[in-house]
Amino acid sequence: MPELAEVEHARRQWNVGLGAAVREVLIARPEIRVFRGTDVAALRRRLPGRVLSRSEANGKQMLFHFEPLPGKGEKTRLWLGVHLGMRGDLRVETTADFQPGKHDHLVLRQDGGRALVFEDQRHFGRILFHEGAEPPAWWTRLAPSVLSAEFTRDGLADFLQRRRRSPLKAALLMQEKFPGVGNWMADEILWRARLHPATPAGAVAADKRRLTELFQQIRWVAQTASEVISDNWTYPPTWLFLHRWEPGGFCPRRGCGAALERATIGGRTTCWCPRCQGKVES
DNA sequence: CTATTTGTTTATCC
DNA sequence: AGGATAAACAAATA
Numbered sequence: 001m002p003e004l005a006e007v008e009h010a011r012r013q014w015n016v017g018l019g020a021a022v023r024e025v026l027i028a029r030p031e032i033r034v035f036r037g038t039d040v041a042a043l044r045r046r047l048p049g050r051v052l053s054r055s056e057a058n059g060k061q062m063l064f065h066f067e068p069l070p071g072k073g074e075k076t077r078l079w080l081g082v083h084l085g086m087r088g089d090l091r092v093e094t095t096a097d098f099q100p101g102k103h104d105h106l107v108l109r110q111d112g113g114r115a116l117v118f119e120d121q122r123h124f125g126r127i128l129f130h131e132g133a134e135p136p137a138w139w140t141r142l143a144p145s146v147l148s149a150e151f152t153r154d155g156l157a158d159f160l161q162r163r164r165r166s167p168l169k170a171a172l173l174m175q176e177k178f179p180g181v182g183n184w185m186a187d188e189i190l191w192r193a194r195l196h197p198a199t200p201a202g203a204v205a206a207d208k209r210r211l212t213e214l215f216q217q218i219r220w221v222a223q224t225a226s227e228v229i230s231d232n233w234t235y236p237p238t239w240l241f242l243h244r245w246e247p248g249g250f251c252p253r254r255g256c257g258a259a260l261e262r263a264t265i266g267g268r269t270t271c272w273c274p275r276c277q278g279k280v281e282s
Numbered sequence: 283c284t285a286t287t288t289g290t291t292t293a294t295c296c
Numbered sequence: 297a298g299g300a301t302a303a304a305c306a307a308a309t310a
Contacts, residue, residue, distance in 0.1 A: 003288055033305065060289080086289050087307090103307090123306050124289055166300065175290085182288050241288095267301070269287080 002084035004059060004146075004180025005225035010090040011057045014064065014116045017092065017108070021051045022066070026100055026107035033123045034085075034105050043080075043129045047108065050078055052116075058142045059179025060084065063135065075133040085124030091117050143179050146222050153215045157205045164202025168214075170266025171201040178218065183268050184241050185221055191240040191253075193217040196277040197270045203281050210281075244271040251276060 002010065025047050030040040050066035057063075066078035082090065096113030106118040106127055118127065130136035144150035159177045163170075172178055172186035181189070190197050193213045195204065204210045228235055235242055240260075243249035249260045251273035258275035 006288080083289085086287070121307060122287085122289090126290090163299075170300080173289085184288050267303095268289090 002060060002086075002088060003182035003185050003225075004222055005229040007060050007062060007084060007180065008057050008226060009229050010084060010088075011055050011062045013090045013092055014052070014055060017052050017110055017114060017116050018054065019051060020110045020112075020114070021049055022047045022108045022110060024048060024109040026109065027105065028100060029105065032105065034120055034125050034127055036126070038127055038129050042131070043127075046078055046131060047080075052108075052110075058139075058145055059175060060182070061139065061142055061179070062090075063139050076131060077133065079128075079130040079132075079136055079139070081126070081128030081130070081136070081138060082118060083126040083128075085120055085122060085126065087122045088118065088120035088125035091119065093117055143176055146178055146180065146218050147226075151219075153212060156215050156218075157211055160201040160205035160211070164200060164205060166201050167198045167266050168195055168201055168204065169197035169268070169270050172218075173266060173268065180222065181218070183270075184244065185225065187244060187271050188240050189214070189217045189221045191272060191277060192221065194276050196280045197265045197272050198280045200280075240271065240273075 025044045027035070027040055027044060047066065049069070053065045053067045055062060055064045060083055062082040064080040064082065066080070068074040068076055084090075093115040094113060098113070098115050100107050100117070101119070103119045103121045104117050105120055108116040110116065118125070128136070128138060160171060163174070168190060169186055172181050172189060173183070175181075187197065193210070195210065195214060204214055238252050238254075240252060243252050243260065249271075251258045251260060253273065253276055256273060256275055258273055260271050261274050262269060262271045264270065
């Protein structure tokens with residue numbers, strides 16, 4: 001589930017808790033992988049009493065800000081990082097007697113019976129915790145969003161040239177350049193740009209026309225997915241996304257309808273249209 | 283029982 | 297040295 005747009009949607013689920021203090025932190029299994037590298041004891045000890053003041057997301061990473069304690073000179077904020085991994089999600093429970101389920105690994109109880117819940121069935125997600133006046137390095141070092149002005153066509157060309165021997169599919173999954181792009185978004189982008197996922201990245205770096213097409217489709221898919229998810233989660237039937245896991249799915253492009261192909265490329269199951277994205281160009 | 287899954291990190295190989 | 301690739305991780309589902 002969680003790629004760029006779904007992560008943004010998950011972040012907003014906790015908005016109802018903005019401006020309210022945490023009363024209790026529930027962590028049933030601090031030893032699981034989700035908390036690797038995190039000081040769970042500090043999290044439990046420091047978060048109660050703190051007000052959730054804002055949140056932001058970049059790609060698949062989220063950052064929740066907790067205000068300094070009232071009092072002069074106090075500058076220390078608490079920062080909670082959340083990554084959803086493969087199947088994680090954020091939600092809110094509003095029943096006063098809510099008890100965490102098997103996969104509810106972090107629960108922040110607030111007043112009024114509200115609970116902010118992080119769930120993750122597969123434990124591939126991650127909770128990070130930081131205390132200080134400034135946001136943590138794992139947040140500030142993230143690559144700029146593909147929707148930001150810092151993501152440019154020339155920057156894309158440089159990256160693809162450096163990764164020239166990687167298949168395009170593998171390159172698009174690299175968070176150091178395309179934060180938030182995951183398996184289905186990468187396939188959607190390549191399908192729209194009419195580029196075979198196994199094409200070496202260097203072939204696009206050296207071709208202005210295909211480079212421009214790829215650049216624009218990265219932006220378009222990221223932007224449009226965000227709008228669709230904000231609206232009603234209904235992707236138009238012209239998205240490859242809706243057909244990729246149908247048994248014997250067909251290319252949704254007007255006038256095409258060819259049988260979709262699937263194979264492992266860049267270590268992940270990849271789906272493409274052999275007619276629209278026919279040959280590997282190098 | 284086997285194979286699969288919208289992700290990242292680590293080890294190993296080139 | 298830097299980059300490409302496969303395995304590992306965990307748990308549910310088909």
